Amino acid sequence: MSRKNAPRFLSLATYPTLIPRHGGQKRTFAIRRGFELAGYATYSASMSNEAGYPPDERGELDVVASAATAAEIRSFPAAEAILLARGLEKETPERMAISKILQGIRPDVISFEGPYLFAPLRSLVREHAPNAKIINSTHNQEAVLLERMLETTPHSSAMVDQLREAETELALSADVSFAVSHEDFQYLDNLGAKRIVLFPNGIDAPHIDRRATSRTNSSLRDNFISKYALFVGSLHKPNIDGFVSLISSSLAAIRPGHAVVVAGGSGPAILQQTKSNDERAFGLFSRKVVVLGPVAEGDLGAWLDGASLIVLPILSGAGTNLKTAEALLSGKRILATDRSFLGFEKWKTDPRVTLCNDPAEFSRQIERLLSLPEQLFPPVVDVTWDTNIPIVVETAKSLWPTKSLDGEDSDAERTPIR
């Protein structure tokens, strides 16, 4: 079949994926890649907040939320995806833009990244792509996660209920649901999803910029660090809570010359929460923990390359963590909680992995493992996207629009959008 007649795949997300940086973008990009390999013509569209993504990270199909929505997000960042979806409920310029996209592409398969955009766009899909197969591409148990994040925030329960409803609706409507882990597979099954495919997260092999290695060594030297444990975590509540519970509270166990380096958006929040939990412990934190904040890819590769140990102090949250995959690919020793190995259970007994869930013990284990001679283990290549994408390819082929015996496209196999 020529590319011109190829079936069309469209992903709809709350973030652009032109230049994938964070886990959600990378997963969306990987799914699109799988459909492309299966022979589809693929497209990615999004409705996102301008503040999060600079203009050169947006393509033609990436719609920017209005100033009013952006203002709402600024005052309630935890509910960003929900607020973006609300911006599509009424006849707004953003909704009209998405409508034009659907009209122009007329996709055969639409993948919704997370449950947020399905409800507001359902009628548009019915109008412009009534025979499209729907994919529920899940990254997490969103309602559960939101509930934990908002906790005692006013109006939080209504928002969580709304999200739970959206998650259920999409699970029931979708032709296929992608799950990142066995636990999420079960979650979707409980929601009543028809067909669930386990598609674990993966990662790309890190690029190591040699100049970045020089910079990291300078930084370590300035902080008098000879060996360090690395934690890579985005601004995600489970990352912050886990680190503060397991590491911040018992830093005295870490000896001079050793430290924990935190890369990613979680760092400043970890610092803030540690300080507000115990002002008097902060002196130790500032000596034993180096907070880098968000780090460019080349620099991250250097930090991974130079680490003696990777720590995964995750105590809550569903989904799987790309950082677990990064840790396994790095070849370094790993100190982790059981929860951080969700989706990677078969590596829990690997000799490089030490499991610990006890706050009193975690930092002692960091020190013990940092004191061992350096050792590199064979990188676990099963965790790369390249290894997992065939799952998506096979799924894509199974969703291929069929032709009737007289050559006409038949939608007899398709389930019309409900």
Place this chain on the structure above:
Amino acid sequence: MKGAGNFVIWLDVTDLQNWHGEFTGVQRVVAEFAKRTSQEEVEFFSFDGSEFNRVKRGTLSLIAKNPPPVATQSARGRSFSRLRHRVRAIRDTGRQFLLSFLPASTQLALRAWAMNSKAKKDRRALRHCASPFVAGDTLLFFGASWSSSSLRAIPLANVQEITIVSLVHDMIPRLFPHFFGPGFADYYSGHMAEVLQLSDRILTNSQSSRIDILAFADELGLEAPPIDVIRLGDDGASRSRTSAPLKPEQGINREFVLCVGTLEIRKNYNLLCDVWSLAIQNGIPVPLLVIVGREGWLTADLQYRINNDPVLQQNVRWIRSCPDEQLSWLYQNCLLTMYPSHYEGWGLPIAESLSYGKVCISSSTSSMPEIAGDLIPYVNNYDVHGTLQIVVDLVKNKTKRAALEAKIKKHYRGNTWDDSFREMWDSVSSAHSKAS
């Protein structure tokens, strides 16, 4: 002392290298210890931020230094520097000119190669600090190692089986963060945690400080190494007793009360200013108050008050810097001394005062009562009225004052720096021998 296997004892003198002016407090301890050791016994080292260097004895001044001259460069130095810059500029221009004949891709490749070569050198060099230490050596950190990071860098020296002895002067930043600028308390706490983790033995200068250190270790869940309490010498000012005392020129023209110590918020000079102001307000005659101490921190209000309050201008003299001969004159000729500090690790001015046989009105917190016991009167460091009463009583009542001075002369047992050195040396030797 060199132990079995010719191991060396090293003393960190980074502080002394970087200090200018009279040696006070922490730096004085390092200088007094260093002066009493020989080359055969103790070698000196310093940390320059990236490596540890042996310091030759002859290059280090162990006596007070004058402030350095304004950094200048000789004319010859200036012209050499200009020449060096010119040569570099020509070299860079020439390099660019030659490179411009090469294809852009080759230029980029060459640049990347140069950067990678440098990066390889960096990787080898970084994360390690060169040092003259070998396994079996003992390192002494008696100064302000928190400011030079000399102790902190020890793990990067990568030398196994070294013994570390640290002198901890106090835990005040941890206990009273408001006595210091923003961030220092956290920084000091981090430093002290490393002292506890790295030191094989700790020396400290009072039972009070020992208790504070143990409490801190307990709070962090760390096991403290053995802590020896040593007494600092109080004959510092008397080292000038070989030369004649000299009256300062700062207009001391009547009887005076002396207070010695850096002008920092913890020393509580505000109490003294309040006492003097209250006295004058109530028409009570008071002697001159002479304060001797360099400008410290968090005392901008106090300094403004001393310099601008017309009452205090008439009744307070602040001498920022004072050579030993003048300090000796002040101790010998004062009516009495005062030391109303909020908290101390030791309280050297109290001991110095008593070594001159002078009564010291002191606050009673922390280590201060350890120095003189019941030989001196104590005040509550927040009590202006109570303090004024005692000052007036002792200033007016010469008989009472003389009786106290006699008691001090009879019963006070000070400590010379020689005595102090012997105590420190015994502790260091014990730690060094144990390890050897």
